[in-house]
Amino acid sequence: MTFGVFIHRSDSIYEDSPAERYQFPSQYLARVEACIGDWIIYYEPRKARESRGYFAIAKIQHVIPDPGTSGMYxxxxxxxxxxxxxxxxxxxxxxxxxxxxxxxxxxxxxGRAQSAVRPISPADFNRITELGFAENTPLLPRIDARSALPGMQEGQAVFQYEQERSRVEYLTSRIVRDRIFRSVVLSAYDARCAVTSLKLINGRGRAEVDAAHIRPVEANGPDIVSNGLALSGTAHWMFDRGLISIAEDHEILISRHVNDTAGVRTLINKTGRILAPVRTVDQPHPHFLRWHRENCFKA
Structure with missing residues (x-):
């Protein structure tokens, strides 16, 4: 097993969904198979529009031949x-x-820099994840010597190979992942409720808005910003209970089961559509919106 870097572009010609699957040609099969059971870093090249550089981690579970395209996996x-x-x-x-x-x-x-799939050394993996998850925001947990896992104490210069595995496993903690998810979603939405358009900050500088999963974690919804919405408490409650949903064109849908439709309409911003993030890649993915309409929304 080995760490890897997978190149992904938001405008990719491949049928990728980075939180769920990665399509690739047979020439990279051996390299991808070497990553099975291990962690990879996604990288978006500089030539891509709105390139994000190294932007996420994921763990490869297994590899299958692409049933729809010969020579692809x-x-x-x-x-x-x-x-x-x-x-x-x-x-x-x-x-x-x-x-x-x-x-x-x-x-x-x-020339390795041009490879869509390549192995990455533990030292490079450590460096990139350290920068990617730098805890320089109050929305993320503060880890000190008393609460850190082995190999995570402050003052340690570089994580060693097995220690980095402990650190990445730490990032599978639901509490930590929820905080990171909240941080990236609120950043994408400028801490503003997508439904009401309100941006409320309390006395401690904390945004009074939640990071909601469109497809819930309990239903295998991933912690990717395109599966997230910034929602105020009331909007979040209605969304989770299927009283509101979102159409593919971002129109806010109101369930016929709502007992005060007029009141709900006063909560929705004037456009009648969600205030989506500026970057296309951060906007709600139609795949997740469709799941919510088909499985949660009380039409």
């Missing part, structure tokens, strides 16, 4: 493992490349 992502970085990590920093394994013996970028 699908890497299945372990449910519940995908997690967006709080801070997308650029390809370069002031000191040079982030992924230093891409440098050849002459200190130049090697």
């Amino acid at each position: 699908i890497a299945i992502v372990e449910p519940g493992s995908y997690l967006d970085f709080v801070n997308p990590v650029p390809f370069r920093e002031v000191g040079g490349l982030i992924e230093r394994g891409l440098l050849n013996e002459h200190g130049k970028i090697s």
Whole structure:
């Protein structure tokens, strides 16, 4: 087993859904199979529009031949493992490349940088995940020497291989993942309720809005920003109970089971549609919206 980097573009020609599956040609089969049971980092190249650099981690569960396309395969992502970085990590920093394994013996970028799937060293994996999950926001948990897992105490310079595995396993904690999910969703929505358009900040500077999963975690909904909505308490309650939902064009739908339709309409912003994130890749994915309409919405 080994860590890996998988290149994914939001405008990809492949049938990818990074939180669920990754489609790839047969030439990368051996490299992907080496990652089965282990963690990979998603990277969006600089040429892509609105490139996010290194933007998420996931765990590869298994690989299957693509039933619809000859010569193609699908890497299945372990449910519940995908997690967006709080801070997308650029390809370069002031000191040079982030992924230093891409440098050849002459200190130049090697041809490996063009590979859609490539192995990554533990040191590079550590460096990228450290930056991606840097705890520089009050929305994330503060880890100190008393609560840290082995290998996670403050002051440790670089995580070792097995210690990094402990750190990544720590990120599978539901409490931690909920905090990270809240951070990335609220950032995408500017801490503003998608339904009401209100942006309320309490006296401690905390946004009075929730990060709601469109497809719930209990129904294998992933912790990806496109499966999230920033919702005020009342809107969140109605959404979870199927009293409101969202059409593919982002129109806010009201259930016929609502006993005060006029009152609910006063809560909805004037456009009648959700206030979606600016970046297309952060907007609710039609796949998840359809799931909510078909499984939760009381039409």
